Amino acid sequence: MSKHHISVTINGDPTEFLCETEQTLLDVLRDELGLTGSKEGCGSGDCGACSVRLDGRLVCACLVLGAEINGSKVETIEGVAAGHALHPLQQTFLTEAALQCGICTPGIIVAAKALLEQNLDPSEEEIRYWLAGNLCRCTGYDKIVRAVQSAAAVMRSA
């Protein structure tokens, strides 16, 4: 079967790609477009390491097919910083040591950014439930939750 020709906007850039029917958005990002910041931890939507925004909605890129996103807007971890200006979440993750191995970090930052865009003052509980779909095995989540709280504070005062 021939490949699908898909046109999308990725991190603001108009982008075209060809993909097989069974290729996921994650496969397309990583294998076709070289955007390897989104990670595959499970391929079944359980770990959140491939979290991206699809037309603003937070999704697991491993659960979306490349062929079904024609005309959509995709935001990945590679688009979170504005050039060299890091997003407040990226800053606070660094200053508060909120990552160890770092493999879950891109997905968590993308997910947390989606939270803060709709709620600039989330409670600890809201942060924990919002990030419940993003597994981290290194940190015990403590410093991740605190870094999200700190970023929210920075963004509120901005």
Added chain:
Amino acid sequence: MGNEGNQFKYVGTRPVRPDGVDKVTGQANYGADFTLPGMLVGRVLRSPHPHARIKSIDTSRAAALGGVRAVVTSADFPNLPSEVAAGGEAPVNYRHISCNAIARDKVLYEGHAVAAVAAASANLADEALALITVEYEVLPHVIDVRAAMRPDAPLLHDDLFTDGVDPKPTKPSNIAKRTQFVMGDIAQGFAEAEVVIEREYTTQPVHQGYIEPHACVASVAADGMTTVWCSSQGQFMIREFCAKLLKMTDSNIRVIPAEIGGGFGGKTTVYLEPLAIALSQKSGRPVKMVMSREEVFRASGPTSGAHLRVKIGAKRDGTLVAGDLELAYQAGAFPGSPAIPGCMTGFAAYNIPNAKSVGYDVVSNRPKCAAYRAPGAPMAAFAVESALDELALQLGMDPIELRLKNAAQEGTRALYGPKFPVIGFVETLQAAKAHAHYSAPLKANQGRGVASGFWFNIGGQSSAAIHINDDGTAEVVTGNPDIGGSRASMAIMAAEVLGIDLAKVKPLIGDTASVGYSFLTGGSRVTFATGKAVCEAANDVIAQLRARAAKLWKCDIEEVIWKDGVAYPAQGQTDARAQLSLAEIAASAAKTGGPISGKAALNVGGAGAGFGTHICDVEVDPETGRVTVVRYTAIQDVGRAIHPGYVEGQLQGGAAQGIGWALNEEYVYDEQGRLQNAGFLDYRMPVASDLPMIDTVLVEVPNPSHPFGVRGVGEVPIVPPLAAVANAVARAGGVRVNDLPISPPRLLAALQKGHH
């Protein structure tokens, strides 16, 4: 507490880690992020049976499929003899590693690799796997560790005879080894005891659960020169194991470490790498292999499930007089569970004059276990620390007081042999007692548990090189994958010793051809041992800088002193004209003898033992049996925290893993010996909403064997939580559960039984 670090400029501070920006922007390259032109995709055919003889493998149809470039089976690998060799810190049997990477004669667990293919695309590779015909003679299997120990159990290995028993057995067994440690006279000890607690415990195998599946790319050139890009806990370990399994020389394999997405002990061996090399040898093309999460669960190592029996005898005043521990650990398909460290660590935290521990290493039809954070210690501590809690309750003693009364101190002889040098166990107990958490009020259905833990920590071979650039900046090269922020520690220690700005120090992790040998990242050794190598390399640099200053000043090197990054003449330090900064000396390096480059290659001893004490509050829902951890504090003697943020992170992460072990995680097998929960949805690791904040207290009793007093910190934090949680549940609900995990159905059943 813990911030006497003000005697240092950088040690004890919390700078941003050098690799941080790459990791928050998605630029960091992990195992699966690497590609080469012309690269093939490798896939593995795995056994559907837990135990079967391989009668034949027909790969001809797969090999004939267009786009398939190579197919390998065990016939493509050297048939290695079964012998134990020294492999780093632990003995290694390369035949077992080889047969685990690709089955020879028999498959020993569901998911055991049988063949591998390399093809132009993942689809083609999967299609090729379906064309391989394997004829199996299915054999009876055994999953449960106690069932595997029975004389009539199905045998995994015809040539496995129990080691460590007299006389030497004449019949093969699934019990690979019996280990025993004895001190004093336990019969006499129990005769003196006024209170005796004896209980049995079980723990389930749990997976390390790193989020990054195993991944590698191997490329073999026409001259045989082989390059492997992969994420692991040790590029030198990968090189050594691959060379042994494929009968290659070390120098023909270069391993380039990727960033590692978690390991926790699980990436201290090879699975895919030898297969990828063999496929690349055969196809002449680079081959990439990445495990699926399902493969990670079915075919990479969890830690052992365990069956334990513990008996503790004490005087009425709480003085421990006797201890007896027997444990059987599941090794999985090949011998090598951490039963020995289980025996060694179980009673190590306490001064028990008469003690014995016996361990059995038992094979069964499960994936071969791998190291997991303080291998073997958490299970033994679960048994001992649970029994101590019952003892405290029976004696009406505060559980911290009971531990303080018996805590190991400098000079206490551990059951496994030596007397402890300077340790900080008592200090962790005192800090726990003094912590606000310990006296905070509890609500209805809540309980508070306390438990402690011990890990040896290790040193070992470590190399470091420091290259000084013309502008006075420094490159610090080490050979250990950075699994949790170690580059930050290396940079901090180098800057502190050299006396230069931290911003001028760039740490990097070399591949096997660009830095001296280093034992893998594990055993809580890197900040201690490789950190010591970095300090020594920095001292080597300073010696060279002093020699250059001496040349410029036409004086003897002894007349030059080094302080805060500046060379001074030994006399007349106040003379501002007679000073040379590191940058000034570096700028003139060409004129004074060439590049300035320091190195150290050490085999580091003196790893200071680590101890921790955890306090856990849980709330038990009597309607559902659900346990919620509502407050948690982890206290540990860390020697000296180089970067406290990442030290706290080790404590928090270890505690979270231990909580998962206690409450949720387990392997579920069906009657056919097939794993039923090989995915994150059903193998339930703690998620953010399962946990509270995890408070930490860093106690600092410096290790005299390290320039800054470092003790390893990564292993200890997973040792106390199993019992801390179980003890809290027992005190909350009045029912003690000695079988992990304390899942809602199990606790509910226990509550219902207990209330009748």
Added chain:
Amino acid sequence: MQVATVVFQPAFARRYTEGVTSLEIDAPNYQALIEALDERYPGFAEGVAARVAIAIDGEIFHDPLLQTIAPASEVFFLPLLEAG
């Protein structure tokens, strides 16, 4: 006194030292210690090679070949450990 006290776990002793769990050996370093033990218990050197670590006065060494042993110190033979 120059001799070191060498201590074995009973199971280890049964296997390698005819059940003797503690003995005094005059040896300034690990090599000399192993040679002395091998002389007393033939096969000792081969039996323990690559399989043990030692603790000298509580400090554990995994590759002790050239380790010096101070007078009157205590040497303990231990199994090798796995790294997590």
